[in-house]
Amino acid sequence: MQELQKIPSPCEWAGGVSAFEKLTDVFYAKVLNDDLLEPIFRHMSPEHSRHVAHFLSEVLKGPKVYSEEYGEDALKHMVGKHIGKHLTEQHRKRWSDLLMLSADEIGLPDDPEFRSTFVGHIEWGTRVAVINSQLSENPTTDRHHIPQWGWGEVKGPFEVVGSLFERKPDEN
Numbered sequence: 001m002q003e004l005q006k007i008p009s010p011c012e013w014a015g016g017v018s019a020f021e022k023l024t025d026v027f028y029a030k031v032l033n034d035d036l037l038e039p040i041f042r043h044m045s046p047e048h049s050r051h052v053a054h055f056l057s058e059v060l061k062g063p064k065v066y067s068e069e070y071g072e073d074a075l076k077h078m079v080g081k082h083i084g085k086h087l088t089e090q091h092r093k094r095w096s097d098l099l100m101l102s103a104d105e106i107g108l109p110d111d112p113e114f115r116s117t118f119v120g121h122i123e124w125g126t127r128v129a130v131i132n133s134q135l136s137e138n139p140t141t142d143r144h145h146i147p148q149w150g151w152g153e154v155k156g157p158f159e160v161v162g163s164l165f166e167r168k169p170d171e172n
């Protein structure tokens, strides 16, 4: 009988953490050349691009590099960076469009399965970022976890299943 192949995580499939580091380097170069987004990112730290790459690869079930960098408060730190920024749908859309352009440019896998998972997370994550950016206080508590985004789907509407942040990693 043919042996079943182990299914790689989306992060592994994409080429691992280094693929996401390449992606965000190309992406933030575009962001800084973009009239709409440049004012928002003008003062970002030199490590920002790496941190976002590590967050994304951890979400896509890669190594927990972002959690190791920030410890127990990793998610709170990430959410906190968006609080009070008053991002708009226009910002969100441009951010997402430039990220997808960058994905094509660096040759991130373009198979339907990987791209639907990746786009799905970005669509969800950018919308959450816009929502959080309207708040003046960080709502993150000990019950919240960095989401884990596999090959599956979002399990139902927010009102029914609760926030993805509140589910334990093995419940995703």
Ligand code: HEM
Pocket: 037, 040, 041, 043, 044, 045, 047, 048, 051, 052, 055, 056, 077, 078, 081, 082, 085, 087, 091, 092, 095, 096, 121, 122, 123, 124, 125, 126, 129, 130
């Ligand atoms: C899936 C969507 C998103 C993810 C995964 C994400 C991830 C992150 C992470 C990990 C940080 C913290 C970086 C650090 O630790 O230093 C951060 C900060 C930030 N993000 Fe996002 N973000 C998303 C969407 C957005 C969008 C749509 C915008 C605006 C258009 C945005 C604007 C910012 C800004 C302004 C900061 C602070 C930059 C600084 O001054 O250091 N984010 N984001």
